Amino acid sequence: MLIDSHAHLELSEFDGDIEGVIQRAKENGVGCIITVGLNLEDSRKVVALAERYDNIYASVGVHPHDAKSVDATTYDLLGKLSENDKVVAYGEIGLDFFRNRSPRDIQIKRFGEQLELAGELGLPVIIHDREAHREIVEMLKEWKGHSGGVIHCFSGDYDMARKCLDMGFYISMPGTITYRKSETLRDVVRRVLIDRLLVETDCPFLSPEPKRGKRNEPANVVYTARRIAQVKGLSFEDVARVTSENTRNVFRMKAAVL
Numbered sequence: 117m118l119i120d121s122h123a124h125l126e127l128s129e130f131d132g133d134i135e136g137v138i139q140r141a142k143e144n145g146v147g148c149i150i151t152v153g154l155n156l157e158d159s160r161k162v163v164a165l166a167e168r169y170d171n172i173y174a175s176v177g178v179h180p181h182d183a184k185s186v187d188a189t190t191y192d193l194l195g196k197l198s199e200n201d202k203v204v205a206y207g208e209i210g211l212d213f214f215r216n217r218s219p220r221d222i223q224i225k226r227f228g229e230q231l232e233l234a235g236e237l238g239l240p241v242i243i244h245d246r247e248a249h250r251e252i253v254e255m256l257k258e259w260k261g262h263s264g265g266v267i268h269c270f271s272g273d274y275d276m277a278r279k280c281l282d283m284g285f286y287i288s289m290p291g292t293i294t295y296r297k298s299e300t301l302r303d304v305v306r307r308v309l310i311d312r313l314l315v316e317t318d319c320p321f322l323s324p325e326p327k328r329g330k331r332n333e334p335a336n337v338v339y340t341a342r343r344i345a346q347v348k349g350l351s352f353e354d355v356a357r358v359t360s361e362n363t364r365n366v367f368r369m370k371a372a373v374l
């Protein structure tokens with residue numbers, strides 16, 4: 117059984133197709149999906165999905181793109197939402213210096229605030245890092261309330277991976293590992309122990325080969341796990357078993373439905 121550790125099933129790309137998505141995931145051995153909030157409104161939607169389906173879990177938080185949407189009530193409301201039993205993480209939070217949809221100084225401020233909030237709530241974090249490797253590592257180092265977490269859709273090199281692992285974080289691999297040009301990412305996978313890796317789709321984005329260009333969905337996490345198995349010289353079953361165990365560990369989902 118596999119776990120898709122990062123999906124966005126609440127987005128409109130999945131309207132009217134959630135049952136189909138879950139069905140196809142099950143047929144492909146993907147027993148559990150963590151769906152991740154991008155802002156307050158979106159976080160409400162992921163919690164509603166998690167309440168409705170046994171094998172969907174939720175994470176709440178404000179993505180760096182939406183950092184400018186945070187107001188005086190946002191964190192209180194997210195804290196309330198996080199009291200739901202199906203909420204297993206805080207995020208996704210972080211920095212995106214590629215698109216810069218919120219100003220960088222606001223992204224940094226909101227990221228710092230949300231790290232502390234996650235620590236207070238006792239939730240592991242899901243980190244988004246795009247073209248901000250150095251700043252992310254620095255801020256994680258300074259995080260006083262460290263409650264663990266994962267660097268999602270990892271895009272750094274082995275040196276950065278090493279720094280994150282040394283701070284106790286897990287690393288999550290997206291479908292981009294199947295792309296021809298992703299040699300740096302495969303180098304990371306080769307050198308990082310399997311017991312620190314998670315797999316994810318980040319669907320509806322980033323479809324792996326051979327589904328590239330189409331809407332992504334949790335069932336496709338099998339392509340990512342298969343490629344990891346190949347790169348590391350492990351069996352598919354071992355990659356599925358260990359990455360699922362890692363996901364349950366980082367998100368403390370001892371009783372997860374699988």
Ligand code: NI
Nearest residue numbers: 122152208318
């Ligand atoms: Ni995401």
